[in-house]
Amino acid sequence: MAADNRPTLGIGMVGYAFMGRAHSQAWRSAGAFFDLPARPVMAALAGRSKESVAAAAHDLGWAAAETDWRDLVARDDVQVVDICTPGDSHAEIAIAALEAGKHVICEKPLANTVAEAEAMAEAAKRAAARGVHAMVAFNYRRVPAVALARRWVAEGRLGELRHVRAQYLQDWIVDPYFPLVWRLQRDRAGSGALGDIGAHIIDTAQFVTGRRLTGVSALTETFVKHRPLAEGSAGLSAGGAARETGEVTVDDAALFIGRFEGGALGSFEATRFAAGRKNALRLEINGSAGSLAFDFEAMNELWFHDHTLPAAEAGFRRVIVTEADHPYAGAWWPPGHGLGYEHTFTHEVKDFVEAVAAGRAPSPSFADGLRVQRVLAAVEASAADGSRFTAVEDAPRAGAAVPDAVYQTPEEES
Amino acid sequence: MAADNRPTLGIGMVGYAFMGRAHSQAWRSAGAFFDLPARPVMAALAGRSKESVAAAAHDLGWAAAETDWRDLVARDDVQVVDICTPGDSHAEIAIAALEAGKHVICEKPLANTVAEAEAMAEAAKRAAARGVHAMVAFNYRRVPAVALARRWVAEGRLGELRHVRAQYLQDWIVDPYFPLVWRLQRDRAGSGALGDIGAHIIDTAQFVTGRRLTGVSALTETFVKHRPLAEGSAGLSAGGAARETGEVTVDDAALFIGRFEGGALGSFEATRFAAGRKNALRLEINGSAGSLAFDFEAMNELWFHDHTLPAAEAGFRRVIVTEADHPYAGAWWPPGHGLGYEHTFTHEVKDFVEAVAAGRAPSPSFADGLRVQRVLAAVEASAADGSRFTAVEDAPRAGAAVPDAVYQTPEEES
Amino acid sequence: MAADNRPTLGIGMVGYAFMGRAHSQAWRSAGAFFDLPARPVMAALAGRSKESVAAAAHDLGWAAAETDWRDLVARDDVQVVDICTPGDSHAEIAIAALEAGKHVICEKPLANTVAEAEAMAEAAKRAAARGVHAMVAFNYRRVPAVALARRWVAEGRLGELRHVRAQYLQDWIVDPYFPLVWRLQRDRAGSGALGDIGAHIIDTAQFVTGRRLTGVSALTETFVKHRPLAEGSAGLSAGGAARETGEVTVDDAALFIGRFEGGALGSFEATRFAAGRKNALRLEINGSAGSLAFDFEAMNELWFHDHTLPAAEAGFRRVIVTEADHPYAGAWWPPGHGLGYEHTFTHEVKDFVEAVAAGRAPSPSFADGLRVQRVLAAVEASAADGSRFTAVEDAPRAGAAVPDAVYQTPEEES
Amino acid sequence: MAADNRPTLGIGMVGYAFMGRAHSQAWRSAGAFFDLPARPVMAALAGRSKESVAAAAHDLGWAAAETDWRDLVARDDVQVVDICTPGDSHAEIAIAALEAGKHVICEKPLANTVAEAEAMAEAAKRAAARGVHAMVAFNYRRVPAVALARRWVAEGRLGELRHVRAQYLQDWIVDPYFPLVWRLQRDRAGSGALGDIGAHIIDTAQFVTGRRLTGVSALTETFVKHRPLAEGSAGLSAGGAARETGEVTVDDAALFIGRFEGGALGSFEATRFAAGRKNALRLEINGSAGSLAFDFEAMNELWFHDHTLPAAEAGFRRVIVTEADHPYAGAWWPPGHGLGYEHTFTHEVKDFVEAVAAGRAPSPSFADGLRVQRVLAAVEASAADGSRFTAVEDAPRAGAAVPDAVYQTPEEES
Structure with missing residues (x-):
């Protein structure tokens, strides 16, 4: 050996x-x-x-x-x-x-x-x-396409950021007879789509942009308010009209709009009621110099629009993120031989082991996790308060300068 | 002759x-x-x-x-x-x-x-x-794919509606040196992206779903607050650093979330700052029995997911809306020979002439136009009031029954 | 006035x-x-x-x-x-x-x-x-995306051409009970899918590449050899089992592979039996410096891969061919407001009138039409002769130099 | 434990x-x-x-x-x-x-x-x-989408098969300075693109259709006939104009058209010169009752057109092949959480172990491998003989009945 x-x-x-x-x-x-x-x-x-x-x-x-x-x-x-x-x-x-x-x-x-x-x-x-x-x-930070998106944003390829459009769409509880599993109970799960999948798009958006949400305005909804108790619960069999139901105590969907430090606007949507969307974690970012778009249902692709090209030549470009120079990808297979969901965890382990062995703090830290938690709390607070715009605790001001700004508008030059 | x-x-x-x-x-x-x-x-x-x-x-x-x-x-x-x-x-x-x-x-x-x-x-x-x-x-009501979407929603193919996701994305003023044309001045244009293109997605969403927005929570933003005066204005030439600028007095982008009668949630975004998106009027609707998706940049296509199929066979289906049985399409060319932007106006003329000749009121009526105007007003009011959820004047209640409900949740059956 | x-x-x-x-x-x-x-x-x-x-x-x-x-x-x-x-x-x-x-x-x-x-x-x-x-x-030469493709090939953006992949797929006679219309009879129509739609992809491929097919090897097939006589023919009604049938005397599909002057390989397929493909005139060209792809079912799009970019940034780019600088497009609507099938004819009229008014020969000439006819004849001859590679009459040699070659392989430099 | x-x-x-x-x-x-x-x-x-x-x-x-x-x-x-x-x-x-x-x-x-x-x-x-x-x-037989395609063809969902369109497109030797590795030498590799990737599409097409190719007509080409010797070879450094080159003795690309038992036509293309296509193993099958399309670059998707639906509702449907009922998929993650290239091998191991443990012959057998080899030989023979249509040794006749024919044309009924 x-x-x-x-x-x-x-x-x-x-x-x-x-x-x-x-x-x-x-x-x-x-x-x-x-x-x-x-x-x-x-x-x-x-x-x-x-x-x-x-x-x-x-x-x-x-x-x-x-x-x-x-x-x-x-x-x-x-x-x-x-x-x-x-x-x-x-x-x-x-x-x-x-x-x-x-x-x-x-x-x-x-x-x-x-x-x-x-x-x-x-x-x-x-x-x-x-x-x-x-x-x-x-x-999801370790999807090669997502890590590449962050790299390109950090390099200034998108210029000044204007829009962040994030969705996490699933459909596994569209059927109202789907039972009342623990994920649909607040005392167990904390929240519903918001914490389960909304947390992912909040973190992914903040990671890729390098900017934090400063405040949000939100709506949440529970479409199906009662569901059959899960198997093994008291009550009659699933087939019976009289099958006992219990209350769904979490959100089925959470929508919010918000502002990022540096001035970009964000639109977020997390739902388990988007029939036909299986695991559509989507992110689109528009900047003054370009745009990026990603959908986890096609996780090996990152779409990039280079706005600095002549208009007649520009367009969203499908980059297959399997090249040796792409994040993580060089360790795997030749170009075009894609990765799957589980590789995100393998990359996580790799980054973690490297950091720990070097005595460095791995990323995302618990402080990053807390930052996402504060956004979740602001979303729930806003939804409970007539959608009022609610500041994210400890976040920077919306207009705060961000270090890597690469762009100036006419009035800023004067 | x-x-x-x-x-x-x-x-x-x-x-x-x-x-x-x-x-x-x-x-x-x-x-x-x-x-x-x-x-x-x-x-x-x-x-x-x-x-x-x-x-x-x-x-x-x-x-x-x-x-x-x-x-x-x-x-x-x-x-x-x-x-x-x-x-x-x-x-x-x-x-x-x-x-x-x-x-x-x-x-x-x-x-x-x-x-x-x-x-x-x-x-x-x-x-x-x-x-x-x-x-x-x-x-846009007269895009064959949009008219087909309405037909299918009205037929109950989507079941109970849960989500409406509407975007109208353009990019023609991303460049901060694009001049201060009249569309960027409130006294002339009324509003910016909101009234110009936001009005289209509000109407299209209400038309396709057959349901009205009952209230909204909104954010608007003007990213580039000053722009060079248009050619012919007083001031020096474009090349000069001292070229005179004026204030942009309308929104560059407007985002809002809201509720529809019947209970669906809506997410709307209208912007002229989505680099790479040229005329992306997009609509996705998720219901309990299926979903629809449309993007005007591919205007001859309607994507339909039939959620009543077995999961192993289901998926979003690209219907090319050029068949003889599709709205308007039979009058034109054989299947697969698509139409363009201008045909929406030809269809408008056709419907108008038919209605007037028959002594019927054509659609959409001025009352429909007023309904859109009331939504625009609610958006501006919400944005000016800390994004507070703002009811649309004269709209029905969010929970009001809609005539064509085709679906019951467990609690509704009891 | x-x-x-x-x-x-x-x-x-x-x-x-x-x-x-x-x-x-x-x-x-x-x-x-x-x-x-x-x-x-x-x-x-x-x-x-x-x-x-x-x-x-x-x-x-x-x-x-x-x-x-x-x-x-x-x-x-x-x-x-x-x-x-x-x-x-x-x-x-x-x-x-x-x-x-x-x-x-x-x-x-x-x-x-x-x-x-x-x-x-x-x-x-x-x-x-x-x-x-x-x-x-x-x-189809006047589809803006096709004209743009030719422009980019002529500018050398694809480098030395290697592959031409052309398909014209329709499905209107998949049903064997579709009647024996005149287009399915040789004495009236000349040939079947070959002359009707195969002619289009031959011309489009030669137009975009600026190179002619020099020889082909072909297969043709008539899948449904007898069909009901068309309405009005002698015989019983459509519903009857005994309805009279007649012989289909043209090809249902024609496939060929071939060589272009300058050395590129071509693969062509014309069929009316591609269920679900309505009017899929598709062309993909691969060169040493880039590739182009087009499908008429999305006629306002041209996909371009720039192979001179670093691999980590490259990918097929969806160019929406509606910009002012694109062929024909500037005369119509703003970016993203697409054109339809009929516009190809309007562009044809425009080019024709301009040429005639200027005393110039319009293009494509009858000589160009004859060149396509010679390819059709070579296809039929090859199919009738065991698919033997058959030279196109009057075409240049496969290896003949083409004027705009932009590329040298190592042995050519020595 | x-x-x-x-x-x-x-x-x-x-x-x-x-x-x-x-x-x-x-x-x-x-x-x-x-x-x-x-x-x-x-x-x-x-x-x-x-x-x-x-x-x-x-x-x-x-x-x-x-x-x-x-x-x-x-x-x-x-x-x-x-x-x-x-x-x-x-x-x-x-x-x-x-x-x-x-x-x-x-x-x-x-x-x-x-x-x-x-x-x-x-x-x-x-x-x-x-x-x-x-x-x-x-x-590639163990890609879930490919296995699902075979299942659906075997169930008769495509009806009588008409067209098989198979491509395997890569681009890793587009650069003429890419060195003369062993895969480009006949004495080591047997053939070039033909055996390396052409073998995959031949097997995949025969597997999915359940039908064998009966004969082919072919063209092969070596675009770049000399290449620099690989590193470590005699000769000067890569940068030098005088770097020594050697002859490429295999095909760079192989194209063929052919016939399947049961009557379908096939079009095949294997190349390493399709700039921008990284690992595009593509298969489209058109039958009288439906069509299927697959591209390995989006390996978790199978596109299905159901031609038995009314034309106004039909279209190619994107089935994400991650449902519990899909081949192999149930063992992995929830719907929408895709698999990658390496999983094809894991599935291979699973099937092999199950077969061996049960005393059954695993599939594909060496006899299946030999059948592919015979097609490769027919392709090379045809290409060497003026593209003459060449029967595949030991294959059934083109017109031979296939057991699962589900469809009759008018003349067959009489």
Whole structure:
């Protein structure tokens, strides 16, 4: 065998549902494609049910299983705690892990409330002083096309930003007989489409533009106010007209318009009622020198309009983001051989391991996660207050100068 | 020659710029493709400059020219007055023509203020009692794909409507050195992107859904606050750094979110700063049984998702709206031989002539135009009042039942 | 009225079916949008049935009607004869008109046989010596996107051409019960998909590339060999199982591969059996410096890949061909307000009138039409001879140098 | 840990370049997503260089390394030999492995010559009698959209097939200074674009249609006949005008037209000179009842036109192939969360393991690989013989009945 003098990095993961499966694939794959400075070792998986967690650990490639996350955090062979549970447990686990000196990756949204997110950001700040790092897992930042979009915005290719148009459209609860799962209950999920998918477009938009939302005006709606109780609930069978229903206590859709620092306008929409749109995370940005457009349903493409070309030659250009010079793409396959959803997590692992091995803070930080949480809170506050324009707490002023402004209008020159 | 026993319909047009050229082509062409019940005769064109209007009449095919619109209205050979002037003259001309017993087609927006629009709607109502009719020229209703969208919504193919997503994106003033033309001055144009193109998506959305906006929350912005004075203004030459600038007094962009009667949510955006988008009038509607999507930049296509199909077979379908059974299309060319922008006006003429010949009120009426005006007013009021949700005057309640509801949620059944 | 000192140009048209309606709209419209050097006057229309031709003349805007094309050719007020009849009468009418000193526009394909086409090209050559001109109406050359494609190829933007991929896909006879119309009978139509739509892609490809096909290898097929006789034929009604059928004597589809002068390879396909493709005239060209792609079903778009850009920035770019600098487009509407099928004919009229008024030969010439005819003949000869590669008569050698070569391979430099 | 009573299946892989990396990821991942009947164990990797193969084995997750493939075949812990070497070594390794009683997966094309492929198919047949199985790795069959296409064709949704349009377009050697790598030398690679990517579209087309090509007419071309020798060759540096060049001895592009059993026509094109097309494996099939279209550059989409719908409602529908009911997709992520290139290999492993565990022959067989090889041979023979139509050896007659014909034309009914 080849010698491998790299340090190892023991990983412990909590939760093994949708996100846990995705993260496992990432931990299993990253080292085969990226030249990592440390070798991740899939040490242990935690879950409540002894039998289930053992089976999952076996299937997903974890060396051991724990039934209490505290035991996982305490393991000597675990240096990183990867939190893949629902939002209501993030704060407790993350803070405990950080205090125990373990690096943390935490799924999004960072927490279910601003207060929890603040506590987590505070804990992350304290830990960082001791060289212990935390990252919130906004995986869409690691779509190569999204990372390329950020690069091009930062390079000034779009000039001064004017419009941000972001949508996250799904359709999995269009059917009113779809049952009342926990994601549709406020006490469990915090919010509905807003926190689940709205959080993604808020983070993606702020990441790509390098600018923060300063205030918002919002509407939210619950279209189907009662739904059948989920299987196993009390009540008659699904077929019966008398099947018992319960109240949906989260939003089905959230729309808001807002302002970014630097002056751009934003239009956002998150919904689970867009029939035919499966996972349409879309972002379009218009600037004075060009525009970008992205849709996750065609995740290997970034559309770029170069407004500095003569009008007769310009148009939106479909860049297939699989070239060696594109973010992340060089590690994979030849041009035109696209990546899929799970690669966003593999890239996340790669960036995280590189940062931690170098003693750098990985990105996005818990502070970034808190910033998204504050936008979510402003959206809910506005929606509850007649859509009144509501400032995002701690955000810069809308008109604040942004460092990379590359453009001047006539009055600014005088 | 063939005998032609149809009555004639004398047309007088006021204005001969962009809209005047489009309307002329429509009057010239409609009879060759549609079997009209009356034969339009292009009797006279009115404009202020004697020389220019005579040349335009000659080029565009009008038999005579007038330099005062009042003289045109008074002509015995004119039964229809077609108003193609800017919005600030609509009310005066239209009301005078209706009172003189002439049918009227008036370009959109109906007027620059709600008060003017109310007076016009009132005049139209009085005239209708005397068999004299008025229509506002929201030409996008006559795109075959848009008319097909309305048909399918009315047939219940989308089920209960959930989302309306409407954008009208242009980019002709992205350059801050583009001069301060009259469309950028409030005293002339009324408003900016809002009234010019926002009015189109408001009308199109209300037309296709058959539902009215009940309230809105809005943001407007003027990105470039000063611009060089237009050529011919006082000041130095364009190249000089000291070229004189003036203030832009209208919005560059207007965004709003809102609610429709029947419960759907709407997201609207009108801007002249979307670099690379030339005339992107886009509409997407999501319902419980299906979705529709349209973009005028591909005007011969309507995308339809049938949500009643099995998920494994469903998807957005590109219907090329050139079949004999499609609205308007049968009169033109074989399938796949598309139409262009100007055909919307030809269809407008066809519908107008048919209605007038049959003694019916053409559609959209001045009352419809007033409804759009009231939405524009609510948008401006909301934007001026911290984006507060603002009811549209005279609109039905958001939750009001709509006649063609085809769908029931679980709680509605109980 | 405005003074108009331009000479008039009297037009006489023969035939008033599909093409006749399209040409009429063009003659009626061209002068309102283009500043023509002569004023076309729609003098007379010829057709066999007195009643029908009179009605058509009235509807389509022709001042007079004739029942014999010879009388139309003989009229003093006719300087241009526009031939919109089926191919079997082209030669006789065109040659007679040219000999009578009338300019000629003739629909495509130029003729049903090479012999006829040769006679016509010969007649056109003789007439040209007397200042009388002829044009064959390959209207797709006048799609702005197609004209732009030619411009960019001629400017060297694609470098050395490697591949031409051309398809013309329709689906109007997929149903085997579609009747045996005259277009499916060899004695009337000459050939099937090959001459009807294959001729268009051959001409378009040669036009855009500026290079001729030098040889081809072909397959043709008639999928449905018998069809019900058309209505009015002897036999029982359509519903009856015993309805009489007749033999289809033309090709349903024609495929060929070939070589162009200069060395590019070509792949061509013309079919009426491509279910779901309505009028998909598609052309893709790949060169050493870039590529172009076009599909008539989205006729206002030209897709351009600039291969000289860094790979990380390159991609097919959707140019909406409605800018003032684009061919023909400046005469119409603002950017993004697209054109339709019929505009190709209006552009044809514009180019023809400009050429004739200037004493120049319009393009494409009858010689160009003959060149297409020779390719059609080579296709049929190859298909009949085991697909053997068959040289196109009179074409240059495949390897012949082309004047605008812009590129050298390593061995050419040595 | 969970108990795992499944048998293990020891895998030995030969080669670790592009294909080896892809196969490794598949072996590593399949078990985490699919419930496999046997547990693959990545036992050993073979390669010539001791140092390199050891490093690769470590990076890619193989437990041991061998420097001679014969030693790998001989290992007791290897039950499956996975051949990822260039085509010239396939026959020797595969036959030896089968004779040693090892199951075999062999990369495509099966071999460099028909003779080798015949020997391999013969060996596979003998081995199968002993329960030892072989598969050729046409991975594009395992794109979910391609597998869905086959399902729908087999269900008769396209009716009688008329047209198959297949292209595989790449652009990685457009630059004439790209060096003379081994893939451009006949003695190493067998052929150029034809065998490398043409083989894929031949197999994919035959797989999806369930019909074989019966004969072809072909053109091949080498656009750039000399190229700089690759780095490390004798000669001066790349920058020098005098850099030594060598002859390209394979095709740069191969085009052919042909016939399928059952009567459909095919048009095929494989090229490495389509600037801007990165990995455009495209397939369109037109039948009497519908059409399908696919492009690997958007690999999660299958476009379906249902020709049995009323024309006014029909159109190509974009099915995102990520639903639970779609082939392979249910094992992965929720709808709209797409897969990438490498998943085709994971699916291949899954199907292979299932077949071998059940004692069934996996598909595609070496006989299928031989069928593709015979088409490649017919293409080369036709191209060398003036494009003469050349029958594919052992193929059925073009007009032969196919079992699942679902459609009758009028003459067939009589």
